[in-house]
Amino acid sequence: MNKIVIIGAGFGGLNLALGLAKAFKNDHNVSITLADKNDYHFFSPNLHKAAAADEELVSIKQLKQSVALPLKEILTGKSITFVKGELSYVDQARKRVTIGRSELEYDYLVLALGQEPEYYGIPGAEQHGLPLSSLPDALRIRNQLEFLMQTFRLQARKNNLRIAIAGQNANAAELALEFGKNLEFISWKNRVPRSSVELEIVCPNNCLAGDLDKASDPALRQRLKDLGVKASLDRTIAKVEKHFLDTLAGEKIYFDLLVWLSGSRAKTVKSQKTLAVGGQGRIAVNGLLQAQGEDNIFVIGGGMRAGDQKQLVECSPWEALNQAKYLTYALPVLLKNRRPKEYCPGREIAAVDLGGRQAIYQYGQKYAEGFFAYLRRQCLFFRYFADLIGFWKAAKFIFFESEIFSRGK
Numbered sequence: 500m501n502k503i504v505i506i507g508a509g510f511g512g513l514n515l516a517l518g519l520a521k522a523f524k525n526d527h528n529v530s531i532t533l534a535d536k537n538d539y540h541f542f543s544p545n546l547h548k549a550a551a552a553d554e555e556l557v558s559i560k561q562l563k564q565s566v567a568l569p570l571k572e573i574l575t576g577k578s579i580t581f582v583k584g585e586l587s588y589v590d591q592a593r594k595r596v597t598i599g600r601s602e603l604e605y606d607y608l609v610l611a612l613g614q615e616p617e618y619y620g621i622p623g624a625e626q627h628g629l630p631l632s633s634l635p636d637a638l639r640i641r642n643q644l645e646f647l648m649q650t651f652r653l654q655a656r657k658n659n660l661r662i663a664i665a666g667q668n669a670n671a672a673e674l675a676l677e678f679g680k681n682l683e684f685i686s687w688k689n690r691v692p693r694s695s696v697e698l699e700i701v702c703p704n705n706c707l708a709g710d711l712d713k714a715s716d717p718a719l720r721q722r723l724k725d726l727g728v729k730a731s732l733d734r735t736i737a738k739v740e741k742h743f744l745d746t747l748a749g750e751k752i753y754f755d756l757l758v759w760l761s762g763s764r765a766k767t768v769k770s771q772k773t774l775a776v777g778g779q780g781r782i783a784v785n786g787l788l789q790a791q792g793e794d795n796i797f798v799i800g801g802g803m804r805a806g807d808q809k810q811l812v813e814c815s816p817w818e819a820l821n822q823a824k825y826l827t828y829a830l831p832v833l834l835k836n837r838r839p840k841e842y843c844p845g846r847e848i849a850a851v852d853l854g855g856r857q858a859i860y861q862y863g864q865k866y867a868e869g870f871f872a873y874l875r876r877q878c879l880f881f882r883y884f885a886d887l888i889g890f891w892k893a894a895k896f897i898f899f900e901s902e903i904f905s906r907g908k
């Protein structure tokens with residue numbers, strides 16, 4: 500019996516498990532185990548919507564549905580064993596992983612753990628900034644804003660309520676825009692004048708595009724302006740205090756709520772034999788996506804580092820899917836003691852929500868923005884969900900239920 504253990508049921512891990520279950524459908528000599536600390540598949544591209552939605556607009560149930568698909572629904576009827584638990588240790592010598600309180604034996608191990616927020620050692624950043632990388636994070640941000648609005652009204656404060664978002668990437672812009680879109684309603688509901696609430700994105704360089712095509716910068720700036728979000732560019736954060744961001748240039752930026760979206764790094768994996776890591780803590784892999792020096796440990800998604808410094812493979816949900824597809828092909832070949840072709844990154848895809856029915860869509864060198872890009876984004880998400888939960892359920896969810904988020908400007 501060949502035991503394949505996949506840790507992480509995100510974009511990479513879940514789709515690999517599903518692919519392998521199909522590939523080994525009639526092979527009883529292979530077992531597939533999928534483990535995750537949560538019992539749902541986490542859909543991060545909708546997380547900013549969950550964090551900025553008001554409870555009167557979108558119920559908790561709708562929020563959960565949009566970012567957390569129950570794994571039971573996806574895995575029923577598939578020959579995959581699911582184990583809920585957190586990975587704490589990889590023992591290469593004994594070929595075992597510790598998940599929660601139990602141990603799992605493996606012949607082939609795939610790490611698909613994704614990423615966590617990066618604070619770059621900036622004093623106070625972790626203590627005072629709220630991260631946004633999980634469903635509980637999104638709910639915490641939403642509750643905190645509600646609480647701040649209510650206390651602001653009761654205190655009859657003179658200075659404005661200020662929300663700051665630290666980040667130089669599409670995720671930070673998406674959250675700022677979603678807040679901008681919903682703030683009118685949220686302040687009206689809490690009987691706080693909209694003009695008393697300030698929203699600011701604090702970015703260390705002069706371009707909001709981050710990893711996106713530079714052409715997206717004017718569109719992002721315009722949309723932020725339209726939705727009443729101030730863009731503070733060229734502000735490198737040196738220190739975070741309870742209510743202040745201190746910049747390198749000596750400026751102090753006041754905030755009531757700070758969301759930290761300024762970077763991410765790979766989840767740390769504790770192991771008996773240290774795994775070689777590169778920048779952002781990502782585990783270095785070879786052309787077969789094997790961790791360096793390890794024949795039977797593979798790494799996919801945001802936790803791995805492939806390519807050289809010049810051509811580093813960017814992490815995105817769609818690239819994690821591409822890597823899952825690659826291992827679906829490569830693992831059966833390796834099991835037959837043959838050498839598979841090497842992994843080749845797919846075309847870069849970026850689908851950035853600009854709030855309402857506006858988006859930026861990038862596919863390789865092609866770039867689109869506006870309503871057409873929004874449609875492309877919806878179709879991309881639809882295709883993804885349809886593969887997981889079936890055509891009709893996906894259509895109902897994408898084109899009807901989650902449409903609630905797109906209302907407004």
Ligand SMILES: Cc1cc2nc3c(=O)[nH]c(=O)nc-3n(C[C@H](O)[C@H](O)[C@H](O)COP(=O)(O)OP(=O)(O)OC[C@H]3O[C@@H](n4cnc5c(N)ncnc54)[C@H](O)[C@@H]3O)c2cc1C
Binds near residue numbers: 507586
């Ligand atoms: C707020 C936010 C918004 C984003 N929005 C976008 C976007 O709009 N577009 C885009 O292209 N990219 C976006 N990304 C990036 C995107 O989420 C990643 O590129 C993608 O999810 C990587 O897939 P993955 O399979 O590596 O990891 P993930 O999909 O993150 O899956 C990792 C899985 O591992 C599990 N896990 C982690 N640690 C453990 C452990 N110790 N034990 C057990 N299980 C564990 C997690 O529960 C999770 O299910 C966003 C990321 C964040 C944080």
